[in-house]
Amino acid sequence: MSLFNLLRIALKALQRNKLRAFLTMLGIIIGVGAVIAMVAIGQGSKQSIQSALSGMGSNMIIIRPNSNISAGARLDATTVQTLTLEDVKALQKEAPDLSAVTPMANAKGQAIYGNNNWPTTIQGVDPDYLSVIRQWALQDGIPFTDRDVQVQAKVCLLGQTVISNLFPNGESPIGKYIRFGNVPLLVIGTLTTKGESAFGQDQDDVIIAPFTTVQRRILAQANSTIFVQNIYASAVSENVTTAASDEISNILRTTHRLKPTDEDDFAVRTMQELINTFSSTSQLLTILLAVIAGISLLVGGIGIMNIMYVSVTERTREIGLRMSIGARGVDILLQFLTEAILISITGGLIGVVLGITSARLVTLFLNWPTLVTESSIVLSFLVCAITGVFFGYYPAQKAxxxxxxxxLRYE
Amino acid sequence: MSTQKILELHDIKREFRMGSEIVRALKGVSFDVSAGEFLTIMGSSGSGKTTLLNTLGCLDKPSEGTYLLDGVDVRKLGRNDLAKLRNHKIGFVFQAYNLLPRTSALENVELPLLYNPAMSAKERKERAIKALEAVNLGDRLDHTPSQLSGGQQQRVAIARALVNEPVMILADEATGNLDSRSSYSIMALIQELNAQGRTIVFVTHEPDIAAFSSRTIMLKDGRVVKDSLNENKKSAREVLASLPSSDDYAPTTPATDDKTDDHH
Incomplete structure (x- = not known):
């Protein structure tokens, strides 16, 4: 029998029991819809975490002093100082996979302008920090320069949170003097909004200033101080961050004159590690959601099998008649199989539409990020076609x- | 009328195993049927009538003996070849009509042609319409079985049996579910088809139905006990005309609605 005739006969048979066919289909519709919507939610959250991390600078590498053993006791990482400006220079010169290296000095304190004050953090860095490492654009004004770093210029750039607290009336902060602690600083630029970091920190609650300004004027360290709190670096590209972090380790072990048996007295963190950690977490979430949705697809398949068995029993006389007028076993098999596949594929198509729609609705009403991937559509559609064949086969074979x-004589 | 043999049965035996017992339904049945004959097979229940019908219809194969249908030895064929044989050579008419519910008369009649892969949709439809016109249901093409009377449903079933142009129409108690008027009208139709040269094998237990045929075989206890030609064959149309109020079936005019006599 031709495929066209098979489809026609199957369609006719389904039309004779429209409601039942639809209810059977519903299992598949919900199954496929759930797979697509759930995977979309999982993928969406994965993507939003990834982009949040990329927003922090996906090539970024952070080098911190590591707690070291002193007389048998481990010291808190913040109290030890192992990184120096020499290290920064060595990294700038010797690491080919790094595009920028900057020391960082942090200070917490009160920023004051007029009657307003705001507790915040000031970060002292080189100009490369904004332009290369964080890729953080200015909203207004100009960035500070290497020369400003050399002369410990009393200039700063304000994050949006600081601006909204110090300048609540909306006046432009550029050209104004604010005070951080006792140090007056000229605002020369404002930063664009960066939003929350992947850890929920407000990245806009910051003042950026030349490294030396923070180190000497705010932290009031002596000119002879060579230690730095952190070093921030940037790999040439995201792909080489691992290679770059290895280079950093090698260079720092050399400059720190560590023996092969010594532990590192510094720690190198790449965003890549964080991205991987978060990705694998959300990957797990995606898989879990997909498994749950897959189970509902399985239940839908069992529904098909059930209804096909009912249908075979109910239409025993029809089967007898078809055989008596010349249908071969394989014709009957194909007829019932076609019905099962038709149910599952139609259900699958509706399910795809439903899945995409509900993913959109989730984004629209719950504001959750969703990402409908082609692979999830293709996969769930294939699975439901296979479900149709698998669960339709045994009833069809019975027929x-x-x-x-x-x-013919069945009552 | 040619004397070509359509059916040749030689010493047909059929045994069933029921648990430890062996039931012999047919104990050596032999007869031939020539083209154009109208044969009724009679017998009470348990006479082996149904088994013989299944054998003739190629739904069942004899345990022993040879059965040639239009020259083809049925015993040598597999399941699929039997299906093909049924499709090409036999037109079945059942007691319970066995039409597909909620399916138009036309589509019901087209059904056997669907299992004939060589046929185009257009030819299928043309032949189905022709077959329905032959049973005077040319104006009922789109009616579903529930919209037709018992007699009309049986005529759709006969059209379905005709549509493949089989060598033999095999009817199993085809009038069993009908009242006498509809029965006679069906018999008149069958006689008419027979007059056009079609071979008819009609299984029944009603003697007055057998009176319309040209030959009767009586089965008893798995054997043929009587095989006689019917010298004074009755005309179903005349019997029908003699009934008090008539024209349930008249070949020259379109069929009237005999929906009221549906006893099914």
Whole structure:
């Protein structure tokens, strides 16, 4: 029998029981819809975490002093100082995979302008920090320069949170003097909004100033101080961050004159590690959601099998008749299989539409990020087609093996 | 009328195993049927009538003996070849009509042609319409079985049996579910088809139905006990005309609605 005739006969048979066909289909519709919507939610959260991390600078590498053992006791990482400006220079010169290296000095304190004050953090860095490492654009004004770093210029750039607290009336902060602690600083630029970091920190609650300004004027360290709190670096590209972090380790072990048996007295963190950690977490979430949705697809398949068995029993006489007028076993098998596949594929198509729609609705009403991937559509569609074949086969086989004599006389 | 043999049965035996017992339904049945004959097979229940019908219809194969249908030895064929044989050579008419519910008369009649892969949709439809016109249901093409009377449903079933142009129409108690008027009208139709040269094998237990045929075989206890030609064959149309109020079936005019006599 031709495929066209098979489809026609299957369609006719389904039309005779529209509601039942639809209810059977519903299992598949919900299954496929759930797979697509759930995977979309999982992928969406994965993507939003990734982009949040990229927003921090996906090539960024952070080098911190590591707690070291002193007389048997481990010291808190913040109290030890192992990184120096020499290290920074060595990294700038010797690491080919790094595009920028900057020391960083942090200070917490009160920023004051007029009647307003705001507790915040000031970060002292080189100009490369904004332009290369964080890729953080200015909203207004100009950045500070290497020369400003050399002369410990009393200039700063304000984050949006600081601006909204110090300048609540909306006046432009550029050209104004604010005070950080006792140090007056000229605001020469404002930063664009960066939003929350992946850890929920407000990245806009910051003042950026030349490294030396913070180190000497705010932290009031002596000119002879060579230690730095942190070093921030940037790999040439995201792909080489691992290679770059290895280079950093090698260079720092050399400059720190560590023996092969010594532990590192510094720690190198790449965003890549964080991205991987978060990705694998959300990957797990995606898999879990997909498994749950897959189970509902399985239940839908069992529904098909059930209804096909009912249908075979109910239509025993029809099967007997078809056989007596010349249908072969394989014709009957194909007929029932086609019905099952038709149910599952139609259900699958509706399910795809439903899945995409509900993913959109989730984004629209719950504001959750969702990402409908082509692979999830193709996969769930394939799975439901296979479900149709798998669960339709046994009832169809049962039908094809009926004895026409008995089937004709079946009551 | 040619004397070509359509059916040749030689010493047909059929045994069933029921648990430890062996039931012999047919104990050596032999007869031939020539083209154009109208044969009724009679017998009470348990006479082996149904088994013989299943054998003739290629739904069942004899345990022993040879059965040639239009020259083809049925015993040598597999399941699929039997299906093909049924499709090409036999037109079945059942007691319970066995039409597909909620399916138009036309589509019901087209059904056997669907299992004939060589046929185009257009030819299928043309032949189905022709077959329905032959049973005077040319104006009922789109009616579903529930919209037709018992007699009309049986005529759709006969059209379905005709549509493949089989060598033999095999009817199993085809009038069993009908009242006498509809029965006679069906018999008149069958006689008419027979007059056009079609071979008819009609299984029944009603003697007055057998009176319309040209030959009767009586089965008893798995054997043929009587095989006689019917010298004074009755005309179903005349019987129908003699009934008090008539024209349930008249070949020259379109069929009237005999929906009221549906006893099904």
């Amino acid at each position: 094809s093996r009926l004895d026409p004599i008995e089937a």
